[in-house]
Amino acid sequence: MNREVCTAMVIEAKQEKQITYQHIAQAINRNIVWTTSAILGQNTFDATEAKIICEILDLDATVEKALQIFPEKGVTAIMPPTDPLIYRLYEIVLVYGETIKQVIHEKAGDGIMSAIDFTMDIEKEENPKGDRIKITLDGKFLPYKKW
Amino acid sequence: MNREVCTAMVIEAKQEKQITYQHIAQAINRNIVWTTSAILGQNTFDATEAKIICEILDLDATVEKALQIFPEKGVTAIMPPTDPLIYRLYEIVLVYGETIKQVIHEKAGDGIMSAIDFTMDIEKEENPKGDRIKITLDGKFLPYKKW
């Protein structure tokens, strides 16, 4: 079973059983963002995690094995995104990308924020003027090596 | 004077006088991220802010006026970005865009995080294993209207 078929089966089972990403994340003791990304085929579960997920969703050993494949990342994304929610993130890179570059360089010198040694958190904050979404990106600063 | 010429003049003056974005931000009492984005022509200064900036950088009234034009946003960005720092942000959208969509929908229902009623903060966190960059995106949740 390849990873795409596996992803589709997990999502279908999850919908049918009405189980949330948060529930699965807690069961494997991981953050909801990382767990969701791994279910969507952008990160890799280890054997223990894969087993727990398949028990929760009542899926067999083929799925369990496929959840441990190192995935091809990003292949299902559409760029520029057509979905308004994802497009707004793209627009932030379009409009603020150079700003982020200048501010990081001013604060930390020539280098980048890693997207590999990296974590993300997403929170909803209730607010009387309208709730807000808070996304926190946290990546290691990697200075450019000279040689 | 159009906005592009104005941006180039501000950046050149800033480099020559060795003035930081942080310094300008404090002078106009705004966050460094917003200030940098406005200098780079992605947001608009009001009359008071424009005046202070031109005093700091010793620029004339034409620049002061041009800093108040509502800019065409995003026109100088290259997508996909070629610069590694900006590309990593793009990659986060590519790899985690759908994840963010699912988590926001699970937490807040059908809607988006606004990129207009929106603020951003960037911090460097010192860390013995290597410093880290923390970017916080904070946008209003806008539910899809039905009619």
Next chain:
Amino acid sequence: MNREVCTAMVIEAKQEKQITYQHIAQAINRNIVWTTSAILGQNTFDATEAKIICEILDLDATVEKALQIFPEKGVTAIMPPTDPLIYRLYEIVLVYGETIKQVIHEKAGDGIMSAIDFTMDIEKEENPKGDRIKITLDGKFLPYKKW
């Protein structure tokens, strides 16, 4: 059942039974434009709406459930559009986009018209020189936040 399959089934049933979008819209007490967009997988029905639609079209509970999934928007659109009717809308953005930007900025300052807190209406107006189509877009003005 994913949303694409669901959409195809609804459209097929609708064609077979010769039921109009207007008829469905009235049954769920919504505007024809919003109703059509939701059938085409660009908006989400709530449980009551989904139930009524499936009764009208004689579709089962799987479809009813799938109509309530938060959809990936815009994925089936072709840009630039190849269909002449849709292309004319695209052409209006191409030719009049900057005009609309300038007029909104002159009337309301720096900000955008929301496409989320947004409604649309479409009317045919009879006219002896040839009937006319009138499309009204109505979105909340969102001023750019400064921080």
Next chain:
Amino acid sequence: MNREVCTAMVIEAKQEKQITYQHIAQAINRNIVWTTSAILGQNTFDATEAKIICEILDLDATVEKALQIFPEKGVTAIMPPTDPLIYRLYEIVLVYGETIKQVIHEKAGDGIMSAIDFTMDIEKEENPKGDRIKITLDGKFLPYKKW
């Protein structure tokens, strides 16, 4: 003088003299939307209109002549748009294009809404929950000819 240079000169003069599009529109007795589009090089002024505009903005006969050239339309637009305001219009075509097609076909049969025999109006509506922008597109319905 070609049309691009002419457009740049009119906009610079307009900015310097702090004259609004509305003011120019009234002087030539036309709608602000059409007038703005013609200043931006997307429509053509007649001799009388061109003369009035050059008097208001204190521009010479070369500009007056150039304002009457039939322009190449749409050449300065960026698609997909990078500016958030214009992108939201594009997103409406992306998300609702097929919807508009189906509703027009249901109401008027096989044909299109003309973007040539066409007018547009833009209004700001004050609203305690936040002002709204209302854009009205009004185009002739052209049925497909059979032969």
Next chain:
Amino acid sequence: MNREVCTAMVIEAKQEKQITYQHIAQAINRNIVWTTSAILGQNTFDATEAKIICEILDLDATVEKALQIFPEKGVTAIMPPTDPLIYRLYEIVLVYGETIKQVIHEKAGDGIMSAIDFTMDIEKEENPKGDRIKITLDGKFLPYKKW
């Protein structure tokens, strides 16, 4: 049955029965060009026409119904065209597009030739130096509306 499946079935039946487009066109009393375009899913047959075609090609009522759907136009075209015959038409637009614009503007003022209120004819002319193809495009002149 959607329109794409319908098109494939008509073409297969036509090939099997060795019936020409000309033959079908005469049976429904229409021009061969329009008839061919409608068979290929670019125009819509009315009920009478659809019935005659299905009788000639021995196809059932589902096809008859599908031939009357208002089609999504242009979706199967490849642009730029890879087929040499179709590319030559594209090349004519590439090389002579601006020429046609200038000549129409000189002859008729600011406006366009409609591609909707439009007919086309294709003839082969025998010629001792090599036969020639003559394509005649005939569209209504639509002047740009001012408002």
Next chain:
Amino acid sequence: MNREVCTAMVIEAKQEKQITYQHIAQAINRNIVWTTSAILGQNTFDATEAKIICEILDLDATVEKALQIFPEKGVTAIMPPTDPLIYRLYEIVLVYGETIKQVIHEKAGDGIMSAIDFTMDIEKEENPKGDRIKITLDGKFLPYKKW
């Protein structure tokens, strides 16, 4: 002097002297369509033609020489066209390209209509229901060679 500069100079002189393409075409005894295309840098004038044109427009020998360069064709065209008039021609290829292919094959066998051994004519036809534009494309039929 390269061909692009030459084209710009001819068009500017033509505008200033208010001379039509038709007038130039008659002076060199050629069709207005071919003449316009050659002025726009898509065909080549011979020495006699170039001389006459430069006399009419009062241009010097450098222009006369440059008008005889074999041009790079199509380089200034934008595809897909943004100008509505030129787009309608593109749309005809998009919507009717395959139709034209099938009709030519049915009438003349496997081959193409040449865009080189080719002429075009454009006429305005007055019509009480609205004037019409008639474009006639006439190209040699080239059968595919077998070897």
Next chain:
Amino acid sequence: MNREVCTAMVIEAKQEKQITYQHIAQAINRNIVWTTSAILGQNTFDATEAKIICEILDLDATVEKALQIFPEKGVTAIMPPTDPLIYRLYEIVLVYGETIKQVIHEKAGDGIMSAIDFTMDIEKEENPKGDRIKITLDGKFLPYKKW
């Protein structure tokens, strides 16, 4: 049976029976290049040729008929080519295209080399320093028509 399915069946039969393109070419008395191109769906076999090929490869009458369809050319090609062998040909056009244009114009005047009234030959030449491939393109010179 459409042409794509037909092509796949011929290639599979050819592989299974270990028959070369050269063998098929000789059987129908044509050049290996033309024969290969026609098998790959870029040229059309006549009835006799189709019959011989189907006898050699033991294929039925449906294939025989499909081999005589006038194909859509070039639709399976990837441009720019990803396969190194085909890319080298593309690179020759990229690097030497303008050179070929200038040399043909210098030798034969304004016109093109036809790709329709055209033959090609491919030979391997043994060479102690490494074998060489020789491709000969031979097309009719078509001068641009003036009118």
Next chain:
Amino acid sequence: MNREVCTAMVIEAKQEKQITYQHIAQAINRNIVWTTSAILGQNTFDATEAKIICEILDLDATVEKALQIFPEKGVTAIMPPTDPLIYRLYEIVLVYGETIKQVIHEKAGDGIMSAIDFTMDIEKEENPKGDRIKITLDGKFLPYKKW
């Protein structure tokens, strides 16, 4: 002086002095195709060749030096080509690329025809039915290395 400026100066001088590529090629004892490609900035002249060319065209030492720079190849090419002559070459790759791959593999095994260890010749052949152009591509066969 960079290579692009150098190329423009050589071509202008060549046009002014009405000197052919053939004449320059003979003066440096090279093939007209290679010579033309090197003038157009796709190959490199050695010191002796550069000197002869500058003497013929009466150009100074800066040009002479610039003609010896190793050029960035292919940067001025437009792909797909808009010029009909160059497009026909592109079309040959589009239509016959896979054919050439199969024939070379059948004749010589797995490998490519080099575009570096490569020569090209272009001839006009007079023919009563219309002159023909013959282009011969001759490249080393490079077998894929296994390791």
Next chain:
Amino acid sequence: MNREVCTAMVIEAKQEKQITYQHIAQAINRNIVWTTSAILGQNTFDATEAKIICEILDLDATVEKALQIFPEKGVTAIMPPTDPLIYRLYEIVLVYGETIKQVIHEKAGDGIMSAIDFTMDIEKEENPKGDRIKITLDGKFLPYKKW
């Protein structure tokens, strides 16, 4: 059986039997990099190699035969790559491509590094500060031929 199906079957068998690329490479006495590329359909196995692989993976003669087809290279790659690991390689070409060109020209003159007469090696080097990956590209220098 075509090469794509064959690749999928080999990978599935390899996963099921938990056999490494290294193990297969040793069995056929080839480098792991070359072996992996050939399994992924980018190089060709000879009859002996194909036989050994099918024995190890317990696959039949159809696969064995298909492994010997000369493949279409690069067709499954996504460019720009979406997978972060592959993108980093692409980024190296983006950022350092011109650097590599200049250094090779300075060291070896005008020519290229062959990607056909070419080998590659990949090693992991253990390192207390974090392991490193070392990729060595080794290609024949091919000087540009003059003629």
Next chain:
Amino acid sequence: MNREVCTAMVIEAKQEKQITYQHIAQAINRNIVWTTSAILGQNTFDATEAKIICEILDLDATVEKALQIFPEKGVTAIMPPTDPLIYRLYEIVLVYGETIKQVIHEKAGDGIMSAIDFTMDIEKEENPKGDRIKITLDGKFLPYKKW
């Protein structure tokens, strides 16, 4: 002075003085590859390095300052590359990218090779069968973080 102008001035001075990249690299005690990349505006010199380079090339303090700007990387690259030397590197990613991914994953697990904490070396190896180029890429292995 921006970085692009600075780069052009350094390259022109280097050409005029006939100084090699190797010479500059030795003067600042760095590898030729890194030095060349920094001159080409893909890496940043520190103050001491910039001073030495400007002394060698006889350039003033404005250049010295500009060499220390953190550059926008990759903006001048053309992708896919048109230059054959750079294209071959791109082709290696196209053909072997997935291979490299699989081999790194097999040797080191789920993670990437950094292109930031990264060095490169380029050597020419003399060889009687034709010299070879050896490029060594050496990057830190970054395992994907789980959270």
